[in-house]
Amino acid sequence: MEAMMLSNPTDCWPHMWACKAHSVQFMMQIFSLKLSNITAVVDGPVHLYGYFAVQDHLDPLRNYIFNRTRDDPFIMGQDNGVNSDNSLIPMSGPKRGIGNQARVLIEFDMKIKNGETQDDDFQLIDGAIICSEFSLPDRVFTQRIEGDCGAVDISRAILHGAVEATIEVSISQVHGNGFSLSLYSYISQIPEKIQLFDGVISKPCDLNRFVVAVVLNTPLILAFKVDQRDGSNHVCAYCPFKAPMFSTYLSFLLVV
Structure with missing residues (x-):
């Protein structure tokens, strides 16, 4: 998806020819993804690939936060220690704002490349969580997602x-x-x-x-x-x- 899906809205008030305002809403903002733990033995830099995406009430399609193929992984050097600022996973999205008027589904499947084939790779995290909280407005909180061979921290806020x-x-x-x-x-x-x-x-x-x-x-x-x-x-x-x-x-x- 191209960015600005919501930045060019159609809910102009009083109408699109004399726009004075647009409606506001609850929105989710993801601040960071961070590799917080690795339990697998990795020889050399970490090659991370897979996806991390959200789905909200606006669109059932995946809105990707991170999306890398096995042939184009994110490479985290050996000096990028876990739990340091350098363990941040670069976010390529979202491509549009995340509406939080209703539940938001966060889906993920992230692996660590290891060996010649995908069968040799380590499964970092795989699954989905549903976010429906409306407490702690305008404040960042961090949730740890545990996986088979490590964990990823997601820091997000609900904005009113x-x-x-x-x-x-x-x-x-x-x-x-x-x-x-x-x-x-x-x-x-x-x-x-x-x-x-x-x-x-x-x-x-x-x-x-x-x-x-x-x-x-x-x-x-x-x-x-x-x-x-x-x-x-x-x-x-x-x-x-x-x-x-x-x-x-x-x-x-x-x-x-």
């Missing part, structure tokens, strides 16, 4: 009166050998951050669109950390936005 924001970042110019970029966001005055991107930029490009849920009339802060690959420069930038009553699309141009 929330809207969807779609973020797009364009890299317009790249000088020298490129730079390392870490992009994350803070939402709704919650101190925990949402990691959006962490990697190396070597040429001008558009990053994937990112979707987050924000409580109405609260801030959305984008944080950029940039390091030149030759170590000559280090830049931190913070860009605040506010979630208004009308539909919002954030487009940011980064020049380094």
